Amino acid sequence: MPMFIKRVGFLINPIAGMGGRVGLKGTDGLADKARALGAEPVAQQRAKQTVDELLRLLSGASSISCLLLQWLTCSGDMGETVLQSAGVSANAFEIVHRIAGDPSAEDTRQAVQHFLKKQADLIVFCGGDGTARDICSVAGFDVPILGIPSGVKMFSGVFGANPAHCAEIIYAFLQDRLTTAQADVLDLDEARYRAGEWKVQLYQVALTPFEPKHMQSAKTLIEDIDETAIKDGIAEFLLEQFRCDASMLVLLGAGSTVKSVGDRWGIEKTLLGIDAVVNGELIGRDLNEQQILELLGKFKTRKLVLSPIGAQGFVLGRGNLQLSHTVIRAIGSQNIIVIATPTKLARTPVLRFDTGDAALDRELAANGFIRVITGYRRRRLVKTML
Amino acid sequence: MPEIEKRSIEKTVYELSSQGRSTNLMPECDVPEAKLPVDLLHEDLHLPELSELDVVRHFIRLSQRNFCVDSGFYPLGSCTMKYNPKINEACARLAGFSQSHPLQPIDTVQGNLALMFELQEWLKEIGGFAAVSLQPTAGAQGELTALLMMRAYFRDRDETGRTQILIPDSAHGTNPASTTMAGFEALEIPSDEHGNLDLAALKAACDASVAGLMITNPNTLGLFERNIESIVRCVHNCGGLVYGDGANMNALVGAVRPGDLGIDVMHYNLHKTFGTPHGGGGPGSGPLGVSEKLASYLPGPMVCRLKNAEKSEPAEKIKPVYTLFTPEKSIGRMNSHFGSFGVFVRAYAYILQHGAEGLKQSALHAVLNANYLRERLRGIYPLSHDRTCMHEFVLQGKIEGSSVRAVDISKRLLDYGFHPPTTYFPLIVPEALMIEPTETESKQTLDAFADALKAIAQEAVDHPETLQTAPHATPVGRLDEVRAARKLKLRDDGLQIKL
Ligand SMILES: Cc1ncc(COP(=O)(O)O)c(C=O)c1O
Numbered sequence: 001m002p003m004f005i006k007r008v009g010f011l012i013n014p015i016a017g018m019g020g021r022v023g024l025k026g027t028d029g030l031a032d033k034a035r036a037l038g039a040e041p042v043a044q045q046r047a048k049q050t051v052d053e054l055l056r057l058l059s060g061a062s063s064i065s066c067l068l069l070q071w072l073t074c075s076g077d078m079g080e081t082v083l084q085s086a087g088v089s090a091n092a093f094e095i096v097h098r099i100a101g102d103p104s105a106e107d108t109r110q111a112v113q114h115f116l117k118k119q120a121d122l123i124v125f126c127g128g129d130g131t132a133r134d135i136c137s138v139a140g141f142d143v144p145i146l147g148i149p150s151g152v153k154m155f156s157g158v159f160g161a162n163p164a165h166c167a168e169i170i171y172a173f174l175q176d177r178l179t180t181a182q183a184d185v186l187d188l189d190e191a192r193y194r195a196g197e198w199k200v201q202l203y204q205v206a207l208t209p210f211e212p213k214h215m216q217s218a219k220t221l222i223e224d225i226d227e228t229a230i231k232d233g234i235a236e237f238l239l240e241q242f243r244c245d246a247s248m249l250v251l252l253g254a255g256s257t258v259k260s261v262g263d264r265w266g267i268e269k270t271l272l273g274i275d276a277v278v279n280g281e282l283i284g285r286d287l288n289e290q291q292i293l294e295l296l297g298k299f300k301t302r303k304l305v306l307s308p309i310g311a312q313g314f315v316l317g318r319g320n321l322q323l324s325h326t327v328i329r330a331i332g333s334q335n336i337i338v339i340a341t342p343t344k345l346a347r348t349p350v351l352r353f354d355t356g357d358a359a360l361d362r363e364l365a366a367n368g369f370i371r372v373i374t375g376y377r378r379r380r381l382v383k384t385m386l
Numbered sequence: 387m388p389e390i391e392k393r394s395i396e397k398t399v400y401e402l403s404s405q406g407r408s409t410n411l412m413p414e415c416d417v418p419e420a421k422l423p424v425d426l427l428h429e430d431l432h433l434p435e436l437s438e439l440d441v442v443r444h445f446i447r448l449s450q451r452n453f454c455v456d457s458g459f460y461p462l463g464s465c466t467m468k469y470n471p472k473i474n475e476a477c478a479r480l481a482g483f484s485q486s487h488p489l490q491p492i493d494t495v496q497g498n499l500a501l502m503f504e505l506q507e508w509l510k511e512i513g514g515f516a517a518v519s520l521q522p523t524a525g526a527q528g529e530l531t532a533l534l535m536m537r538a539y540f541r542d543r544d545e546t547g548r549t550q551i552l553i554p555d556s557a558h559g560t561n562p563a564s565t566t567m568a569g570f571e572a573l574e575i576p577s578d579e580h581g582n583l584d585l586a587a588l589k590a591a592c593d594a595s596v597a598g599l600m601i602t603n604p605n606t607l608g609l610f611e612r613n614i615e616s617i618v619r620c621v622h623n624c625g626g627l628v629y630g631d632g633a634n635m636n637a638l639v640g641a642v643r644p645g646d647l648g649i650d651v652m653h654y655n656l657h658k659t660f661g662t663p664h665g666g667g668g669p670g671s672g673p674l675g676v677s678e679k680l681a682s683y684l685p686g687p688m689v690c691r692l693k694n695a696e697k698s699e700p701a702e703k704i705k706p707v708y709t710l711f712t713p714e715k716s717i718g719r720m721n722s723h724f725g726s727f728g729v730f731v732r733a734y735a736y737i738l739q740h741g742a743e744g745l746k747q748s749a750l751h752a753v754l755n756a757n758y759l760r761e762r763l764r765g766i767y768p769l770s771h772d773r774t775c776m777h778e779f780v781l782q783g784k785i786e787g788s789s790v791r792a793v794d795i796s797k798r799l800l801d802y803g804f805h806p807p808t809t810y811f812p813l814i815v816p817e818a819l820m821i822e823p824t825e826t827e828s829k830q831t832l833d834a835f836a837d838a839l840k841a842i843a844q845e846a847v848d849h850p851e852t853l854q855t856a857p858h859a860t861p862v863g864r865l866d867e868v869r870a871a872r873k874l875k876l877r878d879d880g881l882q883i884k885l
Contacts, residue, residue, distance in 0.1 A: 060787055060847065171789050175854070369590040371573060377566040380555070380574035381587050 005068045006122075006174045009115030009143075010047075010093075011135070013127035014077035014103055017042040017150045043150040044082055046163050047126035050148045051086040053167035067174060072096045072118050074111045078103050094118075105134045112138040122146060122173055122209065124166070129187040132156045136185045136206045144180045144207040146170065155318060157183030157310035157347075158208040173209040181210035181227075181343060182256045184309050186318060205256050205271065210343070230341050231257065233376030235264035238305065238337070249299035250277040251292065251331070254320045257307035257339060274322050289322045296330045304328075304336050308351050308372075310344050313385075316364065317354025325357035333363050339373045342380075350385040361386055395861045396447050403434035409441065451861065453805055459831050461759075463778045463808035463820025464558065464606055466636045466658035468752075473739060474661060474732035483731050488723040492709060499708035502724065503689040505734050506673075512745070513632070513652060514645025515675030517713075519684040520730060521720045525633055526560040528653025528672030529600070533568035534717045535651065535676075535683040536598055536627050542715070545625065548597035552621070554583045556607055556812045561600045561631060570597060577814060581607040581771040583617055592624035602631040603644070604776035606812040606820070608756065610637075618648035627651065627680070635659040636824070637753055637777035640746025644675075651676045656726075660733035671729040685720045686712025751825035752777040755832060759823050762836035766843050770815040778822035780815050781807075788846040790853045792817040795842055797864060800857035802838040 018034040018041060058069065071093035073079030083093050096114035099107050108125075112135050115123055122144055125131050128151010135145055147159040148166045160166035172178045185204045238261060242250055252258050252275045262269025262277075269275050273286030276295055284291060296302060304323070308315045315338055316323055328336070340348065351372070353364040364370075365384035372382045436444070454460070460467035478484060486495050506518040522528040533551070540548045550573045551565040562572035575591055578584040583601070599621045603611045611617065618628050630644045630652030636659045638644070644652050656671040657664045664670065676684060687710035712718075740748060753776050760769065760779045770780035783792025796806030796819065808820040823832055845852055855864060 057789060060789075060850070168789070175789070177789075177791065177854075367590050369587055374574070377571040378562055378574070379550075379571065381576060381591050383576070383587075 005070055007070045007072055007118060007120045008170070008174070009096075009112065009118075009120035009123040010051075010071050010073040010079050010083065011108060011111050011115075011123065011125045011127075011131075012043050012047045012074075012078050012082060013108065013125070013131040013150075014041055014043055016127035016131055017046075041077075043126045044077065046148055046150045047079075047082045048086055049163035050124070050126070050166045050170070051082060051088070053164045054170055055086060055088070057167060057171045069174065070094070072115050072120055074103075074107065075099050076103075078107065078111070105130070108134040109138050115139075116142055122170065124148065124170060126150045128154050129156050129185070132158055132185045132206070133187040133203050136204045139206070141205075141207055144173075144209055146173075146209055155186040155309065155312050155314075156206075157312075158185060158206055159311070169209050178209045180207045182206070183208045183311075184255055186309065227341050227343060228260075230375055231260040232264055233378075234339050234341075234373055235261040237373060237376045237378075238339070239265065242303065245301055246279045247299065248278070248301040248303060249295060251275070251287075251295075251302065251304045252277060253304065253306040253323070255307050255309065257341065257344065258305055261305065261339070274320065287322060289324050289327055292322060292327050293330060296327070302331055302335055304331050305339060306336060307339050308344070308348055311347050313348045313351045315351050315353055317352075317356070323355075325355040325360050328355055328360060328364070329357075333360070336364070337373065338370060338382075342374050345372065345374065345380060345382060348382075350383045352385050358386075396444070396451060399434040399436060399441075399444060400432070402436055402440055402444060404440075405435060407435045407437050407440070409436065409438040411438070458803055458805065459823075459827060459835055460805040461807050461821045461823050461835065462805060463608070463780070463822040464633055464811070465664065465808065466633075466655070466777075466822060466824055467664070467805075468636070468658075468661055468824035469826035470661050470663050470732070471736065471739065474735045477735040478728050478731040480731075484728070488727075493706040496706055496708055498727065499689050499710070501734050502727075502730055503691065503708055505730050505737075506689060508737055509654060509673055509675055512639060512643070513635075513654070513675040514643030515652070516645075516678045517681040517684055517688075518673055518675045519686070519688050520671070520673045520725045521685040521688075522653065522672040522674060523721055523726050524670040525631070525653050525655040525658075525672040526564060527720060528655075528674050529560055529564035529629070529631070530567055531685055531717070531720050532629055532651045532653065532674055532676075532680075533564055533570060533598075535680055536629075537568060537570070538683050538715065538717050539627070539680060540597060547595060548626070550591075550595045551597055551629075552588065552591055552599040552626075554601060554605065555814050556581070556605050557600060557602060558606060558631065558633065558811075561602075565600070577605075577607075580612075580773065581605070581609045582611055582613060585613055585616060585620070588617060588620055592620055592626070594625065596621065596624050596626040598627040598629055598650075600629040600631055601649075602634055603647075604634045604637050604778075606634075607770055607780050607815070608634075608637075608775040608778035608820070608822075609771060609773055610776055614647050622648065632675075633658060634777065637749055639749045640742060641749055645677060649677075651680050656729050656733040661736040662729045662732040669726040669729055671726040671733070673725075682713045682715045683717055684713050685718060686710070686716050687719075687724065688713065748825045749777070752823075755823040755825060755827060756821070758829070759821060759832050759836060762832070763839060766840055767819070770818065777824070778820060780812065781819045781821065782815060783809070783817040783819045785843050785846040788850050790846040790850050792819050794850075794853035794856060795819065795839070795846070798842050798845070798853045798856040799838060801859045802842070804835055804838060 071083055071088060073083060073093055073095060074097045075095050076099055078099055080095060096118060097111040108131060120143055123135060123139060124146050125135055126148040132147055139145055145158055146166060146169060148163055149159045160169050182205050185206045187203055242248060252262055252269055254272045259269045259271050267277060267282045270286045275282060276284035276287060306315050309318050351370060353361045355361055365386055368384060369381045370384055371379045374380045455467050455469055482497055486498055492499060502520060506520060509518045522531050549571050551570045552575050553561045553572050554577060555574050556577050565572040573591055575587050576584045603614055605611055621628050627650040630649035632652045632654045635654060639659060652675050653672040656662050689708055690711050692707060692709055756775050756777050756779055760775055763781060767781040768784060783795045792809050796809045799806045810818055811820060812818055857863060
């Protein structure tokens with residue numbers, strides 16, 4: 001039976017999550033303060049739960065199983081200790097990065113470079129949004145990443161629900177039984193967040209293992225990894241609704257779903273910015289609040305197309321701060337169109353609005369449900385939460 | 387592991403071909419031979435050369451590769467794969483039915499019309515409807531027909547702003563597909579934690595843009611919509627119509643009449659509920675039953691009795707009793723002739739054979755069988771909802787301590803000689819396995835199936851790769867289903883015809 005080797009890059013941010021327990025909003029740059037406040041490391045423990053469960057799943061598979069797992073990791077608290085204590089044999093892991101002194105974001109980035117060089121099939125990390133951002137800045141789209149949730153903030157769409165769930169995902173992915181999907185990686189500015197400002201920046205898009213969606217075909221259902229047809233359907237349906245008004249201002253929001261609508265329309269949509277389109281022509285890219293308000297002054301009819309951030313469901317208030325409550329009021333809540341593929345909605349049970357204006361948020365959340373476009377002439381009623 | 391002999395792949399007729407072999411069954415030519423144009427004559431057609439026996443054996447072997455209700459248990463949820471009594475076939479083959487022509491003058495096919503008329507009347511009675519048209523040739527075509535009727539109805543009332551059709555997220559894919567085809571927009575409504583339509587969501591969705599709701603009851607989770615009356619009221623109150631997807635009528639016949647629940651229009655699937663064959667995608671039949679509101683929009687031709695038909699006539703000239711008509715505001719025909727006439731004969735025979743009481747007993751037994759099987763599988767596979775089910779139920783193909791998935795369990799069932807349940811549908815249940823045993827299966831069969839599923843659950847823990855690489859006993863193993871659906875290969879490359 002042919003053997004196949006799978007390589008997993010494994011990395012722990014040992015200080016992740018420490019701040020949360022002691023009321024700090026994040027731990028970046030504050031590990032000493034957290035320790036002084038009595039915070040205990042949580043990342044090690046959560047990472048170990050995942051590894052234990054994964055090993056249990058792997059040992060359940062019979063001996064004729066042809067999967068050989070090779071770990072790539074960092075020394076000490078950034079991986080080695082947990083693998084050792086979980087009983088991973090020394091020849092099944094390789095230390096690709098050694099840490100001198102306190103582990104830092106730079107260590108994370110270097111480790112990921114080594115993972116890439118050694119052709120990791122998947123990077124599993126334990127941490128929060130900050131760790132995800134650091135990993136993603138190096139890994140880009142080259143290798144899928146999966147987060148064991150352990151941070152204070154986890155707004156990104158790359159996290160499993162809990163350590164055991166992560167083990168199941170890894171196990172299935174390594175056996176080629178999962179596909180990958182795009183997910184937004186977000187991180188908020190910790191300094192401003194700690195000062196009470198609730199601002200999150202959308203950083204990047206990463207690949208993450210994902211349950212394939214199921215596509216119906218006659219009497220059977222087959223799995224399909226390709227969402228292009230669905231996104232095309234959404235783009236087509238939007239066009240159909242906008243076509244009748246050539247002088248309408250269409251604002252396209254951030255993220256990969258809206259970008260693919262732009263791609264389909266043949267315009268160069270920015271991934272993270274708010275862009276403006278009139279009659280099929282791009283008239284503004286990556287607009288800031290002021291520029292959007294100016295445009296709104298010039299056009300009588302307007303629509304804003306947004307897609308929620310996967311999993312946590314924020315439609316406004318994360319990754320699109322240009323769309324302030326002033327802007328949203330100027331646009332009018334009835335002119336906001338929310339789009340999402342069924343795959344994205346499958347892991348995004350509720351939608352949220354956080355414009356910083358509670359009355360507006362209530363208006364946007366409507367009567368507990370909003371209509372989300374999920375395909376050509378298809379919408380779904382999705383729950384909202386304040 | 388079950389002892390099932392691995393069947394071999396049947397070669398194509400091209401591979402079986404042997405040069406010079408032929409079946410010469412042509413009689414002597416008794417007319418002058420006409421020369422074919424030279425440029426149409428080919429020496430290199432590569433047609434297969436086989437003897438009559440080769441051909442017979444080839445097709446018999448192929449037919450034996452078919453899995454069907456006649457060869458084994460077929461618990462394909464939402465499809466009602468019940469046994470189709472052979473008497474139905476005998477009736478459909480009666481010369482008067484099978485050899486009449488759709489364009490024959492109607493006074494020469496009065497018997498056929500009588501049968502259609504009575505079937506219309508029975509379906510009205512069974513569903514509690516004001517009128518029935520037999521036109522649609524499948525459930526999905528019934529949906530499209532009804533939506534076109536709803537469109538015409540609202541156009542007549544100047545309510546053209548009604549563009550939304552509400553559809554529960556547990557619905558069959560044909561519901562939203564028919565909706566967009568008919569020019570409406572589908573709005574999916576979530577289900578609640580009991581597997582019923584979420585009433586709060588329904589209320590939030592009901593406004594003047596709603597043309598109607600499509601609802602399956604029992605729904606595709608095999609659960610009766612407990613709030614059906616409030617649901618219907620809610621939609622009617624906002625001015626919408628309620629469509630009933632009758633795919634699951636096998637649970638209700640004789641017990642509940644959808645018309646009595648306020649359903650305005652519903653399709654029957656004769657090929658499910660009334661024991662007619664599903665036949666590889668056809669011929670099916672999806673008659674529509676409607677309330678008074680929609681009766682005049684039904685597609686024709688329909689059959690009616692002539693007014694003065696009762697009067698006795700001189701024996702030598704039999705006057706026609708039945709005729710065809712098309713309702714006043716009809717949306718027109720959905721098919722060139724009468725629908726699937728051969729299927730009507732089978733369904734007619736089925737209903738006649740069962741009678742009112744028999745039909746009701748069938749529904750009750752279908753529900754009993756599903757609940758029995760569900761109890762036998764409790765604790766082995768997680769149930770989607772722990773409620774008494776109707777004629778089918780949904781399990782999750784997940785086993786504690788194993789990474790196998792629903793598809794692996796389904797494929798493995800093939801090795802045990804069973805057709806798999808409907809897999810990954812309904813979409814709202816992760817790893818769904820939807821099981822519909824139907825009333826025609828014995829306790830022994832249900833037990834054998836439960837035992838197989840139990841054995842598979844054990845295999846999932848002991849040697850999961852057996853499941854993950856199943857099936858092993860079929861002529862071909864695990865297929866790449868995405869590629870098979872996306873990149874159809876419709877031609878045998880051995881066949882090279884140069885023209
Ligand atoms: C719930 C439901 N609705 C509609 C249909 C469509 O019926 P048909 O296959 O006759 O077109 C099906 C078919 O399986 C079904 O299960």
